[in-house]
Amino acid sequence: MVLPSEPVTNIESMYRRKNGRVLIEIKLTSVIQLFNSFDPAPFYEKEIDSEAEDYIVDTVEDFPAKTKFMIRIYLPPAIVASEEAKKIVPAIHNHFRYRMLVTERKYRAKLRFGRVSLLIGLSFLAIALIASQLVAALNSHLLAQLLSYSLLILGWVAMWQPITVFLYELWPIIRLKKIYEKISRMEIEILPLPQPG
Structure with missing residues (x-):
């Protein structure tokens, strides 16, 4: 997440936007970092790490109900196109659909x-x-x-x-x-981590 250089006047100024949607940005060094390592379920059904879940839910709660969001996950360039990375989107949707149920x-x-x-x-x-x-x-x-x-x-x-x-x-x-339902339908983008400099 990129913090503004000026003092924060409201929560919305702390988040970047794309096409009118607030970006919920998560930077990872590996795909498994997003998931609960103690969950024995198959990879695509794994439970999301509690800190990642709290961050996503808390962000959605901070904004008015009609606000639109997009989750953007940054991974090291070498694993962005991996099979594990491709399973992130359905895994997140499945996790929040389950929470909704x-x-x-x-x-x-x-x-x-x-x-x-x-x-x-x-x-x-x-x-x-x-x-x-x-x-x-x-x-x-x-x-x-x-x-x-x-x-x-x-x-x-x-x-x-x-x-x-x-x-x-x-x-x-x-x-x-309603928040879980909203997250379970959010668009999720997987991008390579920006290189320093």
């Missing part, structure tokens, strides 16, 4: 959990409201009123989990899934 599965599981907890919460709230009304109607003593308010509070506390799921927990999962 895993995130989709997490979203469905969280949505299912949210629906069940909403049903439980609403049922408990209804029971608590009815019990609260009964206690308040049967006795106007201070202890009965305290019990009535306690039941009411418990009913609303039971709604905390479903509210948290639907208001806060689902949206980050949806956003991450």
Whole structure:
């Protein structure tokens, strides 16, 4: 990545562009450097190194959702045309497609959990409201009123989990899934490392 000589005023000024697309540039000394060396899968199905994945995902997250990107990978000139280098593009696309599917599965599981907890919460709230009304109607003593308010509070506390799921927990999962999907379709360019001087 080429850093500007002037002070950085925004994140966009740190990245070069090509045809209106932000370049996510990665310089490698070997093809295997891009992949998780502990992953036993065949080369083209290997998991991307976590640092490389984080760099790509973080870059996409730094920009507005409609921004277009291109991944540009620089390799030593001697290996740019190698068979291993040719497998980089499908390997990156496969990796992020897999991440997208895993995130989709997490979203469905969280949505299912949210629906069940909403049903439980609403049922408990209804029971608590009815019990609260009964206690308040049967006795106007201070202890009965305290019990009535306690039941009411418990009913609303039971709604905390479903509210948290639907208001806060689902949206980050949806956003991450969209990012993975976007990366899985990005154009990827393999170029030789620029020679010094």
